[in-house]
Amino acid sequence: MKFGTSGLRGLATELAGKPATIYATAFARHLLDTGKAEPGDTVLIGRDFRDSSPVIAAACAAALSRAGLQPVDCGTLPTPALALYGLKTGAASLMITGSHIPADRNGIKFYLPSGEIDKHDEAAITALAAEVEAEDFTAPADVEMEHAGERAVAVFFDRNRALLSPGTLSGMTIGVYQHSTVARDLLADVLEQYGATVKRLGRSEDFIPVDTEAVSADTVDKLKRWAREEKLDAIVSADGDGDRPLVADETGTPLRGDLLGLIAAGFLGAKVVVTPVTSNSGIEGAGRHEVVRTRVGSPYVIAGMLDALADGKEGVMGFEANGGLLTASPFLLNGRTLNPLPTRDCFVPILACLERAATSGQALSVVAASYSLPVAAADRLENFPQAHSAALMQHLRASRENLANFLSEIGEVESTSDIDGLRVSLKDGRTIHFRPSGNAPEMRCYVEAESEKAAAALLDKGLQTIRDFAAASP
Structure with a gap:
């Protein structure tokens, strides 16, 4: 097991065993050692639709309970919804997900009550995991948990239904490629709330890994066929845990994630954009915002955003080349404040793109071309x-x-x-x-x-x- 660009990942068969217990225990000790949690505090647990996720979630819950914390089951929900609920309730959280990687793999994302862990936290948890592994202990038993999934999803839905003006998407027919993403139902509900006619497409009970940064030829073929047959204005989707957006135009051609982030920057009125070196080189000249480049991975983008805030900057946001959008500053939209959510989110960039097409009266392909990026x-x-x-x-x-x-x-x-x-x-x-x-x-x-x-x-x-x-x- 090792930390990568976003969380801990490995083979599902390995993670579902002792490693899940070890790292959940290490995370609990890190929370207690640093004062980020007190004995008896709640820790939220969410998961994606992979077959291995419930088993890994149960192991993590039992380990947290044995460490003196109270696990709360949030069920299957998007990662940004779990993170937002953690921020709102002041609780740490774990998301069991492998994101876009194949179904035989899985992972764990860790969140403090203040948001996503950083590289220093990763190092501390890794060191504690080595200590835990050396200890002699039996696997913990299953525990009874409170369920808070509906409350967490409701908080996230309320955030997203305030981003656009009522009826903004009226007259648009939008496909939602549902596959096995935990965002599939919430995406459809949010779009319908804004007046769109939604076509639910490709729902699967088997896990399908969808990489929004490198969309497979098979997926593109599906998108193009659906766009043609259903006469769609756009198709939207997300990766397995709902933190990376996928937006295809009226021809079924996917738009690049960094373009989605750029459109979202204009939608929010951002003054500082933090993005990895892998994002399009044309971003610097495509707006009035300052651009800060980082290494790949949400922890680096978050660190860059925090540096900008420390320098007194306002209107700070970030995005990755996969389109996942993060906000570090509050933004004012439709007379309401959009509070910071410093973890990847697929909903804001999706809604920003659709809003741009709807209000301009232009097809998404025309909107995309107007940025003239390489x-x-x-x-x-x-x-x-x-x-x-x-x-x-x-x-x-x-x-x-x-x-x-x-x-x-x-x-x-x-x-x-x-x-x-x-x-x-x-x-x-x-x-x-x-x-x-x-x-x-x-x-x-x-x-x-x-x-x-x-x-x-x-x-x-x-x-x-x-x-x-x-x-x-x-």
Whole structure:
């Protein structure tokens, strides 16, 4: 088990055993040691629809109870809904989810009463987990829990039904790709509350991993077919735990997550935007906001937002390339204050995009094109051993000659950025970025080019070059 860009992740069969107990116990001790909780305080537990999530949640609940805290079952709900309810009630929380990764894997996201844990908390919990693992203890028994899922969802629904003016989406027909995301029913309810005609699509009782940052060809085919057959103005969805948005235009073509974040920045009237280095390079010139770049992962975006607040900045928000939006400042919308929610949320960017299309009278494809961002694309190699990723990055960073040879059939190196992974600007104006996943056996590649065709070709070539390197490695 290890922490990555957002939470702890590993194989579900492993996490469902002793590790879930160990890390939940370590989290409880961290809360008590730091004064973030007192004995007997409640800790909220939510989960996604993976088959392994109930078992892992039960193990965490029992461990929290044995550590002297009171677990509260919030059931299946979006991660931002759980986090918001924790902020409202002053309770720490755990979300059992693997987000977008395959169903045979799972994870745990940890929240203090003040919000998402940071890298210092991760280090402390990891150290405590090592201590717990060395102890001799039996697996805790199941515990009876209070249920608070309906209350948590109601608080989140109230937040989202105040973002737009009544009837804003009247006249729009919007598809909701429900698959197995915990946001599937809430998304439909919120859109209908604003007057949209909602078509519920693709609901599944089996878990389907949907990566909103690298939408699969199969998913795109579904979106395009639904858009055509149902005559839709847009299709929206989210990843497994509902913190990353997916928005497709009237043709079924997905919009990039960083574009969704940029549209949301305009919708909120943000003055400072914090976003990872993987987000589109055109963001700096696409608005009047200041842009701060970070490493990939919500903890880094949150740290950047907190730094901006410490510097006296106002209107501070952040987003990741996957579209998950975070707010650090209060924003005034329709005469009501939208309080900060410093964890990824899929609802604000989805509603911001639909509102822009509705109020402008333009198709979403026209709205997207109006930003004139460089064409970007991203994909990943799944089941790519982390040892291969580490070897590749070590090789590329070892010398300028290694990098030049690796990219010899792609282009000449102009400059590089090593904030997270290796981002390479080529002399012809294209960009290619290699980055190992922080907590899964995946290797990601991000590209920017002058056209969709050129971006697709660069992405294909980049992924194949990674494969070739791995095949030639000992």
